[in-house]
Amino acid sequence: MTYLAQVINSTIREITPILLVALCAGVCSKVQVFNIALEGTLLMSAFFAFLTHYFLHNIFLSVAAAMLVAMGMTLIMSTFIVRLKGQPMIVGMALNTFARGFTTFLLSVIFKTKGAVNPSDLKGLTKFDLPLIKRIPFLSTVFGALTVIDYLAFALAIVMFVIMYRTVIGFRLRALGINRAAAGSLGINVARYQILATTLSGSMIGLAGCLLSLGRNAMFIQDISGARGYVALAANNLCKGHPLGAMISSALFGFTTALARSLQGTAIRQQLLQCIPYIATIAAMAFYNAYARSKARRKNRSL
Amino acid sequence: MDNERNWRRTLLGVVDTVTQPLIAVLISFLLGAVVILVIGKNPLLAYGEMIRGAFGKQVYLMNTLKRATPIIMGGLAVCVAWRSGYEAMGGEGQMILGAMAAALVGYYLPAPGWLRIPVALLAAAAAGALYSMLSGWLFERFDVTFIISTLMLNYIANYFAAYLCNYPLRDPEANVYQMQNAQTGKLPAEVTLPPVMKGWVHWGFVLALIAVLVTWFLFKKTSFGYKSRMGGLNPRFALYGGINARAMLYLVMILSGVMAGLGGAFETLGSKGRYVDQMIFSTGYAWTGMVAALLANMNPVGTLLASVLLAGLAVGGSTMMLNMDIPLEVCNIIEGIITLFMSARMIRIAAGNMKRRKQAKGGGKA
Numbered sequence: 001m002t003y004l005a006q007v008i009n010s011t012i013r014e015i016t017p018i019l020l021v022a023l024c025a026g027v028c029s030k031v032q033v034f035n036i037a038l039e040g041t042l043l044m045s046a047f048f049a050f051l052t053h054y055f056l057h058n059i060f061l062s063v064a065a066a067m068l069v070a071m072g073m074t075l076i077m078s079t080f081i082v083r084l085k086g087q088p089m090i091v092g093m094a095l096n097t098f099a100r101g102f103t104t105f106l107l108s109v110i111f112k113t114k115g116a117v118n119p120s121d122l123k124g125l126t127k128f129d130l131p132l133i134k135r136i137p138f139l140s141t142v143f144g145a146l147t148v149i150d151y152l153a154f155a156l157a158i159v160m161f162v163i164m165y166r167t168v169i170g171f172r173l174r175a176l177g178i179n180r181a182a183a184g185s186l187g188i189n190v191a192r193y194q195i196l197a198t199t200l201s202g203s204m205i206g207l208a209g210c211l212l213s214l215g216r217n218a219m220f221i222q223d224i225s226g227a228r229g230y231v232a233l234a235a236n237n238l239c240k241g242h243p244l245g246a247m248i249s250s251a252l253f254g255f256t257t258a259l260a261r262s263l264q265g266t267a268i269r270q271q272l273l274q275c276i277p278y279i280a281t282i283a284a285m286a287f288y289n290a291y292a293r294s295k296a297r298r299k300n301r302s303l
Numbered sequence: 304m305d306n307e308r309n310w311r312r313t314l315l316g317v318v319d320t321v322t323q324p325l326i327a328v329l330i331s332f333l334l335g336a337v338v339i340l341v342i343g344k345n346p347l348l349a350y351g352e353m354i355r356g357a358f359g360k361q362v363y364l365m366n367t368l369k370r371a372t373p374i375i376m377g378g379l380a381v382c383v384a385w386r387s388g389y390e391a392m393g394g395e396g397q398m399i400l401g402a403m404a405a406a407l408v409g410y411y412l413p414a415p416g417w418l419r420i421p422v423a424l425l426a427a428a429a430a431g432a433l434y435s436m437l438s439g440w441l442f443e444r445f446d447v448t449f450i451i452s453t454l455m456l457n458y459i460a461n462y463f464a465a466y467l468c469n470y471p472l473r474d475p476e477a478n479v480y481q482m483q484n485a486q487t488g489k490l491p492a493e494v495t496l497p498p499v500m501k502g503w504v505h506w507g508f509v510l511a512l513i514a515v516l517v518t519w520f521l522f523k524k525t526s527f528g529y530k531s532r533m534g535g536l537n538p539r540f541a542l543y544g545g546i547n548a549r550a551m552l553y554l555v556m557i558l559s560g561v562m563a564g565l566g567g568a569f570e571t572l573g574s575k576g577r578y579v580d581q582m583i584f585s586t587g588y589a590w591t592g593m594v595a596a597l598l599a600n601m602n603p604v605g606t607l608l609a610s611v612l613l614a615g616l617a618v619g620g621s622t623m624m625l626n627m628d629i630p631l632e633v634c635n636i637i638e639g640i641i642t643l644f645m646s647a648r649m650i651r652i653a654a655g656n657m658k659r660r661k662q663a664k665g666g667g668k669a
Contacts, residue, residue: 036450076643086646089390089450090597094642097594101635108630109342227458234451271466278455285452286445293446 005141007262012146013215015247015254016153017042020208021232022250023160024074026241027201030164030177031194036092037077039229040099041202045070045209047103050220051110053122062214063125063149067206073099074202078195096229104222114222122218125149125210147215149207156204160243173197227278234281238288249284256280323645324598331640335633342629349623349633356622357615361502363622368504369574371614373398373583375511376566377592378599378606379518380435384449384559386522386601388535389442389552393453394563395589396460397434401427401564403464405571406487406578407472409494416493423494424568431564432557434460439556443549461584468580484580496573507569511607514562518603521558531555563589591617594642613638 021038028035049066053059077095080086104114111117125147133139164170176183176190184190212228213220231253238252239245260276336346357367377394384391408423438456441447469485477486496505522528533541534551541548566588571578583589591613592606599605620634 080643080647084647086643087597090642090646093590093594093597094639094646096639097590097635097642098639101632101639105338105630105632105636108632227454230451230454234455237448237451269466269470271462271469274462275459278458281455282441282447282452285447286441289446 001138002141005138007258008142009144010261011254011258012150014257015250016150017208017211018228018232018235018253019153019157019246019250020204021229022235022246023157023243024201024204025233025236026160026243026246027173028198029236029241031173031197032177032180033078033081033194033198034088035074035077035198036089036233037073037095038205038232039225039227040096041070041073041205042209042212042229043103043223043225044073044099045206046213046224047106047220049210050213050218051106053214053218054119059125059214063207063210066209067203070206070209071199071202074205075195075199078198082191082194100223107220107222116219116221118217118219124214124217145216147211149211152207154247157243157247164243231277231281234285238285252284253277253281327641327644330644331637334640335637338633338636339629344627344629349627349629352623352626353616353619355619357619363618365502365504367611367615367618368508370618371611372508372511372573373566373570373588374592374595374610374614375607376514376562376569377589378596378610379514379603380559380563380566381593381596382518382601382603382606383562384555385596386528387531387551387555389449389555391435391438391449391453391556391559392593393435393438393456394592395583396453396457397431397560397563398567398589399460399464399583400430400434401567402571402583403467403567403578404430404564405568406490409490409572410488416491419494420496420572423572424565427564427568428561429564431562431567432560435556435560435563436553439552443552461581464578465580468578474577486579487577490572490576494572495576496569505573507573510565511569514565515603515607522603566592591638594638597642598645
């Protein structure tokens, strides 16, 4: 029973970074800025969260730094795509290469290592215990040791839903994604909206970065983002950019990752277990698309 | 008047293709110099070291060409797929499986050495092609976009190869207590690709050059290039023109996978002599190849040149690291910035702005 609770707990922790990144990817895809730099942005913000915390010992400043760095990266990305007409794929790849090089470079210059930095005197993000649930045995493990950002991630999904689907700004953003020219003729400055929306949503990647490097203990490992940016891209693709759908699709990936981890030490080798989340991603997309296709066919037949 | 305009357009085109890379390289090296200055080293010395370490001596140059070999093949794989409108990035996974297949056949096939090399190459090509077809099938049958399926398949291939060389195919002579990456058995000398001449790069590089020519020929001199592009960009139009878009999709994916798979085989047979865990993944050959293809705007010959330059950046970077104690990753930073500034259509935008200003001044078409 405690084992189950632990699995659920680690599932939640796996979900939240992916969810936050997927929410940003959702905004980007709604305004037609294809953002594949998510991975590099996540890596950079995780690194700068750690670095700020290491030097300044201030958790708020490090969260702020991570958000700023993530917004900066996203700003560069969207400026190159929207204003300078760069091909999105190239821009994203370039930023990912840059992020990987830059973080490893600073890691080896500042900490003289290319592996992991794990200073024992640094604490991670403050853990936030729900007052009532703390006393209930099962639930206390399920919700144990979660940070404020973990809860914030789910709240943000709802907030993003309200913004995108219940406000004028959200309506405009979705409109310019659907038809740029029509949105432009309504007097919306398309390029400015695109850049602003993506940059602001980039701050959510910053929060995800904090979770990676400061979520449990304060530590940084080379390539700590570990393809989460790409997985989030897939999660967003699965839910077609809907913020509430993102909760479900990132839960799928969080669950498979936690499952793969909990099966470690069994007869199945670790390397094969690590494939599970990626296989699940592809399978989920294939099943969903096949389902959507057959539904569309049935609808056509009934007409 | 028309002649003059044509002439001017051609000139602008040439300026565009030449100036853009120059500006990108200049900016990136300037920013790289800032980074090197910040850690208290002399950037000029560092760049001198880098260039010397990449192209300065025959040994260094051959090292660069050796490193360029899988990069070229990865770049060609991207050229083939992207020119046809399929933005697939599965070169890494295909290269890993190709490298693994070559190591497997080369080590275990009970046949004389001279026969094992072609069989290993064939196996690698087949492995790459099949894996590439898998993403093609996912796209064709289930609408799974190439970007996502290939990204995921890359990780799956890497973990699968890691499993193989850690457990079933682990080098029987490996020292268990030695701290190193897992690897398969060492190939006997007659199963490795020999150097072209004494002290030269191995035959894999020559084969890569041939692959460049084949790709160039396919796209410039046959109808394949046109057909595949139609199939990728507009399947309906292709159908109208009597082109089977589905067959073209699989053909393109097979060709792209063969290129990447062979790239992995060249690395195994020519350079490492075995499959070492993470040998394709951590070096980023396929990604660098993709960057090279993007820089060359999907031109096979340009991809070759860009691959050699990027390989030189990495090889020279390690000399710089050894002699000047500057982390190798400066090269990744430079590579990233070059790519970023190559992506922007700076010259064309500037030219457009100038034209608009001129028109505004001259009152339209004067």
